[in-house]
Amino acid sequence: MAHVFVTTQAFPDAIRRLTEHGHDVHTTEKALMPREELLNGVEQAEALVCLLADRVDEELFDRAPHLRVVANLGVGVDNIDVGVATQRGIAVTNTPDVLTETTADLGWALLMAAARRIVEADVHLREHGFPGWTFIPPHLGVDVFGATLGVVGAGRIGSAVARRAVGFSMPVLYCARTDKPELERAVGARRASLDQILTESDFVVLCVPLTEDTHHLIGRRELARMKDTAVLVNIARGPVVDEEALVEALRAGRPRTAALDVFEREPEVHPGLLPMRNVVVTPHIGSATEATRKKMAHLAVDGVLAILSGRQPANLVNREVPLGGV
Ligand code: NAP
Numbered sequence: 484m485a486h487v488f489v490t491t492q493a494f495p496d497a498i499r500r501l502t503e504h505g506h507d508v509h510t511t512e513k514a515l516m517p518r519e520e521l522l523n524g525v526e527q528a529e530a531l532v533c534l535l536a537d538r539v540d541e542e543l544f545d546r547a548p549h550l551r552v553v554a555n556l557g558v559g560v561d562n563i564d565v566g567v568a569t570q571r572g573i574a575v576t577n578t579p580d581v582l583t584e585t586t587a588d589l590g591w592a593l594l595m596a597a598a599r600r601i602v603e604a605d606v607h608l609r610e611h612g613f614p615g616w617t618f619i620p621p622h623l624g625v626d627v628f629g630a631t632l633g634v635v636g637a638g639r640i641g642s643a644v645a646r647r648a649v650g651f652s653m654p655v656l657y658c659a660r661t662d663k664p665e666l667e668r669a670v671g672a673r674r675a676s677l678d679q680i681l682t683e684s685d686f687v688v689l690c691v692p693l694t695e696d697t698h699h700l701i702g703r704r705e706l707a708r709m710k711d712t713a714v715l716v717n718i719a720r721g722p723v724v725d726e727e728a729l730v731e732a733l734r735a736g737r738p739r740t741a742a743l744d745v746f747e748r749e750p751e752v753h754p755g756l757l758p759m760r761n762v763v764v765t766p767h768i769g770s771a772t773e774a775t776r777k778k779m780a781h782l783a784v785d786g787v788l789a790i791l792s793g794r795q796p797a798n799l800v801n802r803e804v805p806l807g808g809v
């Protein structure tokens with residue numbers, strides 16, 4: 484029997500699978516656990532099921548001497564010091580694949596909302612009523628059909644975003660660290676440099692993980708390369724974009740607008756963004772459908788059960804961790 488510490492409300496079916504395996508599970512009713520409660524709670528934990536809002540770092544590992552596995556309820560693991568976990572023989576798991584299509588859908592929802600000014604038009608109608616059809620309404624948008632889509636980070640989610648462009652007859656440019664011949668065949672996508680993507684795309688969708696290489700990948704210089712009609716969509720991680728530079732760029736009208744699901748200092752949103760009615764903002768809900776969140780919870784539990792019984796789960800992030808030692 485192992486002590487499993489869960490830092491959030493999770494789906495009861497998924498949690499029950501842990502207790503059915505005889506594990507002692509500590510959960511919480513809180514949606515977000517304060518840091519101090521997390522640090523105090525992990526002393527006995529052999530498994531930690533956590534959120535990407537939980538910082539899992541050396542300080543936490545020092546407080547959790549029995550920890551064998553950290554199961555992140557998300558695919559991005561930038562909240563976890565994976566290097567230190569590996570050194571200490573602690574397995575890290577994430578939730579890839581099950582959230583790919585849901586997150587790509589949100590990327591498109593943001594893209595469409597920004598292009599056709601859906602949120603602005605909705606708010607305007609509620610506040611001012613519908614005065615009747617006019618030829619030049621206050622919310623003229625830009626076309627999506629036939630426009631050029633630039634995907635920055637053509638992995639699972641980026642490829643799913645690109646696949647959706649076929650129905651809109653959009654030429655697709657992508658960048659990644661490696662070639663994606665499958666994507667090129669399936670979608671007619673063309674690999675391009677980041678600079679080319681920025682200068683040629685009407686819609687730029689960010690889908691890279693947050694790493695040392697991608698921190699502020701989009702800064703002042705990059706924003707200045709974008710078309711003044713372009714839309715920047717960020718469904719990756721906030722710090723991939725220099726938010727201060729983005730606010731300045733939006734004020735200057737290049738890019739024309741942005742649609743953001745993630746922010747540089749979550750849960751804080753840059754105060755300069757909020758008064759910009761043309762900017763669409765959502766509170767990091769890329770994977771937030773009931774079906775997908777359930778799948779994520781079950782996948783996290785799969786990983787914990789595997790590690791606690793000495794097996795290698797498919798969603799192990801640090802494959803170099805010695806499983807004998809966990
Ligand atoms: P993935 O399959 O690993 O894809 C990441 C892609 O980024 C890969 O194509 C990778 O290239 C590329 N890449 C990495 N470093 C790069 C760099 N320096 N320059 C250009 N491309 C680079 O991951 P995923 O499952 O698609 O998830 C991507 C990220 O989305 C996650 O890490 C997470 O941060 C974010 N996410 C956000 C939400 C949300 O709620 N908004 C939901 C889920 C995920 P290679 O293929 O060549 O290695």
Ligand code: GLV
Pocket residue numbers: 535556557558559560582769770
């Ligand atoms: C969400 O942001 C995730 O990384 O799954």
